[in-house]
Amino acid sequence: xxxxxxxxxxxxxxxxxxxxxxxxxxxxxxxxxxxxxxxxxxxxxxxxxxxxxxxxxxxxxxxxxxxxxxxxxxxxxxxxxxxxxxxxxxxxxxxxxxxxxxxxxxxxxxxxxxxxxxxxxxxxxxxxxxxxxxxxxxxxxxxxxxxxxxxxxxxxxxxxxxxxxxxxxxxxxxxxxxxxxxxxxxxxxxxxxxxxxxxxxxxxxxxxxxxxxxxxxxxxxxxxxxxxxxxxxxxxxxxxxxxxxxxxxxxxxxxxxxxxxxxxxxxxxxxxxxxxxxxxxxxxxxxxxxxxxxxxxxxxxxxxxxxxxxxxxxxxxxxxxxxxxxxxxxxxxxxxxxxxxxxxxxxxxxxxxxxxxxxxxxxxxxxxxxxxxxxxxxxxxxxxxxxxxxxxxxxx
Ligand code: PMP
Numbered sequence: 001x002x003x004x005x006x007x008x009x010x011x012x013x014x015x016x017x018x019x020x021x022x023x024x025x026x027x028x029x030x031x032x033x034x035x036x037x038x039x040x041x042x043x044x045x046x047x048x049x050x051x052x053x054x055x056x057x058x059x060x061x062x063x064x065x066x067x068x069x070x071x072x073x074x075x076x077x078x079x080x081x082x083x084x085x086x087x088x089x090x091x092x093x094x095x096x097x098x099x100x101x102x103x104x105x106x107x108x109x110x111x112x113x114x115x116x117x118x119x120x121x122x123x124x125x126x127x128x129x130x131x132x133x134x135x136x137x138x139x140x141x142x143x144x145x146x147x148x149x150x151x152x153x154x155x156x157x158x159x160x161x162x163x164x165x166x167x168x169x170x171x172x173x174x175x176x177x178x179x180x181x182x183x184x185x186x187x188x189x190x191x192x193x194x195x196x197x198x199x200x201x202x203x204x205x206x207x208x209x210x211x212x213x214x215x216x217x218x219x220x221x222x223x224x225x226x227x228x229x230x231x232x233x234x235x236x237x238x239x240x241x242x243x244x245x246x247x248x249x250x251x252x253x254x255x256x257x258x259x260x261x262x263x264x265x266x267x268x269x270x271x272x273x274x275x276x277x278x279x280x281x282x283x284x285x286x287x288x289x290x291x292x293x294x295x296x297x298x299x300x301x302x303x304x305x306x307x308x309x310x311x312x313x314x315x316x317x318x319x320x321x322x323x324x325x326x327x328x329x330x331x332x333x334x335x336x337x338x339x340x341x342x343x344x345x346x347x348x349x350x351x352x353x354x355x356x357x358x359x360x361x362x363x364x365x366x367x368x369x370x371x372x373x374x375x376x377x378x379x380x381x382x383x384x385x386x387x388x389x390x391x392x393x394x395x396x
Contacts, residue, residue: 021338022357027350032057035373037350044350045382047368052217052325053297054373055247055287064286065279072278080275081264088281095288096252099223100240101232104260107252107284108269109276111213111241114251115142117267118237119180119209122259123148128174130164130206132156132181132192139180139211149174155185158196165204178207183215183225187359187367189322191215194225198234209237217245218324222291222298242280246287250276300372301325304379308370311383316396320365327368328354329386331395337364340393347385 017023030038034057037046055061068088078084089107096105108114119142123129127148131139134155143150151168154160161179168177179201181192194210201208212224220227222245226235236259242250253263264270275281290297305325312319318330331337334355341353344366355364370379390396 021334021355035371035375035378039350042348044345044348045374045378045385047349047351047370047382049369049371050214050244051247051373052245052301052369052371053247053287053291054371055245055290055297057373058247058287058290060290061247061283061286065283068278068282072282074279075277076275078274079270079272081271084275086275086278086281088278088285089275092281092285092288093252095285095292096240097254099288099292100238100254101223101227102238102254103257105252105254106260106263106267106270107242107250107276107281108267109250109273111211111239111243111251112138112141113269113273114239114241114253115139115211116145117142117269118239118253118263119143119178120146121263121267122146122207123176123178126174127176127178128168130161130168130177130179134185134187135180135182136186136211136213139182143180148178156190156193158193158200161197162200162203165200165206169204176207177204178209180209181211183210183212184218184324184326186214186326187354187365188320188328189324189326191219191225191228191323194229194231194235198231202234207237208235209239210235211239213239213241213244214324214326216240217291217298218301221295242284242287245291246284248284248287249280250284297372301370304370304372304374307376308368308379308383311379312368312386315383315387315390317386317390325370327370328365329368330363330365332362332364334361334364336393336395337366340389340395341366343389343393344385347389349382349385351382 027039033049036043076084093105093107115138123146125147129143129148130151130153133152151164153164183192215225219225226238238254240252242248309327320328320330331340337353337355344351351366351368354367
């Protein structure tokens with residue numbers, strides 16, 4: 001017998017979400033998550049994946065993944081600290097450290113648990129964390145888990161950060177203070193003001209933590225936001241995911257050897273959760289090698305991003321102030337945004353609507369994620385569909 005309390009909790013809340021239009025419907029994808037995807041029996045131009053460089057479906061990655069299955073099997077068999085550390089994990093971490101230009105790297109099973117792991121391994125209830133108000137959910141959860149005092153600063157507002165850093169230091173209440181930010185903010189495509197953040201951190205002796213989930217593979221010719229600004233020596237934690245531009249699964253922190261050492265003995269998902277599979281580790285290593293050998297995919301990503309942006313802007317859409325290939329198309333009203341996304345879908349473009357509470361009320365948008373794998377023909381077709389739907393719904 002199931003609990004009556006649980007049943008009513010679940011049924012009431014699910015019904016409430018559905019009524020408020022906040023229930024997330026999932027569209028299962030048949031086959032690969034490439035520049036086009038198959039949903040049901042329809043093939044759509046895919047503008048919603050984080051597969052920035054098209055590596056999730058790349059032949060060279062598939063090949064090394066298959067080889068790793070043959071040579072190492074399908075599972076790591078244990079947590080990293082028992083005997084789940086395979087040579088493939090160490091190769092990946094070595095490659096990532098070279099790519100990021102840091103002394104060492106620790107890898108985790110996902111970007112999400114990497115943030116949970118790394119923040120809470122270093123910060124505790126005697127500390128404070130200055131966190132950009134638009135930081136990703138995994139940062140928020142990592143901060144909460146640490147039990148440090150969380151001090152939110154206004155989005156990319158350096159005066160507010162400086163003021164709050166000063167107050168925190170002068171209060172004398174905290175042992176350590178961290179400033180934490182996304183490198184690239186994925187809802188608008190804007191870049192964190194890292195040079196200023198690093199200056200403020202130096203002034204107040206703050207620990208610096210950059211979540212570069214959307215900057216790695218994209219900025220700094222692929223090496224990320226920190227490299228983009230030439231600040232490799234000034235950021236303590238360069239966190240990244242292996243699930244977006246790298247195309248596989250996993251997360252990592254790049255930093256000084258003593259930091260990585262500490263995370264290996266203190267971060268709980270590393271100690272208590274099984275390592276990523278051999279195929280994942282091998283494919284990620286291959287992806288990093290590809291990025292280190294050539295900037296071709298990175299250049300293609302930017303070319304496609306600029307092409308899509310120019311096309312939508314020319315049609316009169318509000319594409320916000322993105323500084324990266326992420327291209328929001330701001331519609332405003334929540335229902336209108338959802339209708340817009342649905343009509344795009346019916347016409348052949350898969351681009352998800354993003355509305356409150358993920359973004360502020362009245363700034364609903366359809367977010368486009370062009371990738372290096374899109375062809376000009378696909379982007380032209382998408383732009384033509386945007387024009388048709390935009391005119392039909394009176395957005396342009
Ligand atoms: N940080 C940011 C900024 C992200 O956008 C995401 C993924 N949405 C994550 C962390 C989590 O990464 P992963 O998907 O690898 O768990």
